[in-house]
Amino acid sequence: MSSFEYLPYDDGTQLARQIEGYPRSFTRTPAQPLIRRPTTLSELTGPTGLERKLKIGFEDGRRAMGQLIGVEGRVADEDGAPVANAVIEIWQANSAGKYIHELDRHEAPIDPNFTGQGRVLTDAEGHFQFQTIKPGAYPVMESDWWWRPPHIHFSIFGPSWLNRFVTQVFFPGEPLNAMDLLLNGVKDPEARERLIFRAEATSVGAVNMLKFRRDFVLRGRHRTPALD
């Protein structure tokens, strides 16, 4: 078994932990410094083979309202090696900006043909794909101005507890992107692009949909052996 190392995330290419205008980030972020700990077997292992426990797929049904899109991408580690058989959980608002969730107070309609949730598994090369409806924007009810731009949530189970990963991915060219507190919580513009889908070439044919791509890099790289 090859040896892996998981260096701490580089804060410069991640979201800020506290974001002006995002009040909960100030009351929930620990005041004490985070503690460095050794990584042992317990942290290096993690839930793999979760497809034996969690149902993979999306609910079948009639076509939901909205713009049909195809989403694809690849999950790799920092060395570019594929992360195979990774469970990816996906959830999002419908085309009107409404989630099926008891806490969603937005008055937009629920689409009876859209659950907005599902799971896929990466293949041996780390590739994944699914079809969905482009999500709508929605207002943050606790705010008096903030509208979330269209985005899709991803939760990815890598091979280790240390690269369990959760994020949101945005659509290119959306006017609301420029003022979103979360997307702009990544200060490095190049790193911010890693949270935005890339629009793929359009085509007209058997299945008519717009295509978007987002690759993910999970933390973890092969340890370089000592030379002695």
Add this chain to the structure above:
Amino acid sequence: MGTPSPYCTIGPFFPTQFADECDNLTQFEGKTARGQHIVLKGRVVEDGNVPVGNAILEIWQADANGIFRHPLDPRCSEADPGFFGWGRARTDAQGRYCFRTVAPGSYGERRPHINMMVLAIGLTRRLVTTVFFTDSLGDIEDPVVSSVPEAARRRLLAVRDKSLDAAGVEGYRFDIVLRGENETPFFVD
């Protein structure tokens, strides 16, 4: 080479069934886990001791014999067929969560423990901590415990709470303070 993708908050609308279907770790593929079954209950609070509802907690742990269901564990082939080792729960409006699992075994240099992570609105990254199941602080020799300032170590201990006991199941309480007095120790991630 590649730079890790940015983490982002789980937000308010994580599908409730994704969490609710995973809070019992004592069954896997129709088999019941070996060892002492426990309930691990607690409350998540933020600054000012305010409960955090709708937080998503995930745990990862060894089975009753201290074996992880993972290829890196040399004893993986002996892992309990009735135990997967991963679970997820959501806090209610009062910030309360509850897992049903087994008491993890010790192995090598590690004392019995459960890895825990917290996701919630306001947390742009996950918070990770470790829950220990040792009766007294005095006999803890564990490299992760040792990395924590001595005064904060007791906040990593799940407390035996007999009021949570059910038939054959032992109750433990572990409260999580994200920020403020008695803040839970969290690790660099």
